[in-house]
Amino acid sequence: MTSPIWHPYAHLNTQAPSPKVVGGEGPRFTLESDESLLDATCSWWCMIHGYRHPRLVRAIQRQAEELCHVMLGGLTHEPADRLARELVRVTPEGLNHVFFSDSGSVGMEVAMKMAVQYHYLRGKPAKHRMLSLMKAYHGDTAGCMAVCDPEEGMHSLFAGFLPQHRFAPAPTAPFDAEEDAVQADLDALREVLEAHHHEIAALLIEPLLQAAGGLNMTSPHYLRGARKLCDEFDVLLVFDEVATGFGRTGRMFAADHAAVTPDIMVLSKGLTGGYLGHAATLATDRVHDAFIGDSELHAFMHGPTFMGNPLACRVALESLAVFEEDDYLDRIQALNGVLREELLDDEALRVHPDVVDVRVLGATAVIEVHDAKALKGVADFARARGVWLRPFGRWLYTMPAYITSSNDLRHITGVMKHWFSTRHTPRSGRDVATHP
Template sequence: MTSPVWHPYSHLKTQTPSPKVVGGDGPRFTLDTGESLLDATCSWWCMIHGYRHPRLIEAIQRQADELCHVMLGGLTHEPADRLARELVRVTPEGLNHVFFSDSGSVGMEVAMKMAVQYHYLRGKPAKHRMLTLMKAYHGDTAGCMAVCDPEEGMHSLFAGFLPQHHFAPAPTAGFDATREEVQADLDALRGVLEAHHEEIGALLMEPLLQAAGGLNMTSPHYLRGARELCDEFDILLIFDEVATGFGRTGRMFAANHADVTPDIMVLSKGLTGGYLGHAATLATDRVHDAFIGDSALHAFMHGPTFMGNPLACRVALESLAVFEEDDYLGRIEALNGVLREELVDDEALRAHPDVADVRALGATAVIEVHDADSLRGAADFARTQGVWLRAFGRWLYTMPAYITPHDDMRRITGAMKGWFLSRER
């Protein structure tokens, strides 16, 4: 019997039946066929602790015995209060206010609305457009689609439906670039700001790692320069750390690499270790205090039904505790060593005619190819090696769970390299 589930990002005419997952443990999930597959994609980058982590499961069960859900409108509860305090503690200095929602996309919508209303309340209603970067991806809701790359992104069909914002060129200087090497990228950003700053309310970016836009890895110097430019032109800086937050780039947050505090930061994915959907939009005193006033327009009119869900808050608290107590940053550094040794430093892989680039940052690595056709069949090949991979476009990547043992990590990288060796036969 055909399943009535409408799967995401699938071409209905050509899609094949989806494997059915019946369980998981550690870095692996199990199919109804009995196959056990290493999850090299961390289930869309969120299952940082792997599957069936006992402490996270117990946290959900204990909270379910007390309170599963209550609206945050006019009420509060201890898990939400505690999680907000913990997020203020671990994020860059100055992000003192936490607005909860239920997904990364909604968290970004909240951030954009905050920016527009912030400028309105300061008597600058013309600053109602966003500036974002080419190769950006910020989500699939309408507001987020409008700030995704309009050319290479997946939402060009909706161009006539979406509001129009401004775009700056994607940074080209890599993670290890010097400030001098980054200057051309910052000059391009300055050019857009000089031309349009009177109507730009905020600059949005995925700091250091443009994930779904091609896993582009950029320099901390770009973040510092962007912070300076935003201050110069009275523009809020919004960091979308949905994918980069909680260790993915090798620091707790990508912002930490540059010692930069954005005006607004959005978190999701790793926030709960992937065990429940949840998001948080954090703001500085500067942003928050602009909403203190007497008029009806000072209220921030947004309230997702499941914001601050007690189950999600409780598992997020446990996720953060596990992260810190089990030295996940140390684990990520070790994983990065394996990724560099097995992929980045493999001269034969880099010299393969299909390969355009190989790069790694934190617990992320990607093999970029010249032509997307050369990755057709890569996922099926990896499955024969006991690994679950999902290539997209011209990128074959891994974002593993942080608890992945080194031997399993080498099995993942072996499947990635093995695909290119198999094409030589």
């Protein structure tokens, strides 16, 4: 019997039957067929502790015995209070206020509404548009689609439906670029702000790693320059750290590489270690205090049903405790060393005729190819070798769980490289996905 599930990002005429997952342990999940696959993508980058982590499982079980859910409207509870305090503690200095929601996309919607209302309450209602970057991806909800790359992004079909915002060129200087090399990118950003700052409420940035837009890796100097430009033009700076937060770039948050505090920061994915959906939008005193007033318009009119869910908050607290107690930043540094050694230092891979670039940042690596056809069949190829890889477009990448061993990571990178060292006549186009 055909499953009634409508799968995401799937071409219905060509999609193959989806393998059924029946369990998981550590960095691997198990299929109904008894195959055990090493997850190279950590389930869209969120399962940072791997599967069936005993402490996270127990945290959910204990919380379920006490309180599974209660509305946060007019009420509060201890897991939400504790998690808010912990997030203020670990995020960049000054992000003192936490608004919960249930997904990264919704967290970004919250950030955008917050920015628009902030300027309205300050008597600047004309500042109601966003400034985003080309190659950006911020989510699939309507507001988020409108600030994704309008040319190469996946949402061009909806252009007539979406509100119109402004876009600046994507940064081109790589992560390790010198400050002078970043100036051209900042000049391009300044040009857009000079022309349109009167209508721009906020600049939205995926700091250092533009993930689903092609894993573009950019410089901390760009973040510092963007902070100064936003201050100059009275524009809020919003960091979308849904993908980059909780260690993915090698620091706890991408903002930490630049010692920059955004006005608003959005977290999800690794927030709960992937065990439950949850998100947090953090704001500075400057943003929060603009909402203090007597009029009805001072209330922030947003309230997801499952915001601050006790189960999600409790497992997020345990996830953060495991992260810190088990020295995950050191683990990520070790993973980075393996990725650099196995991919960046592989001359044959870097000069392969199919390959445009090989990039590594923190616990993330990507092989970019000239043509997506060069990746047709790679998912089946990897599965036959015990690895779950899901390429998208022209990018073959890995974002492993942080508990992945060096040997397991070398197996992942070995499969990625073996694909290019083998004559790979296209076998099937089914696994060239449009989303990571």
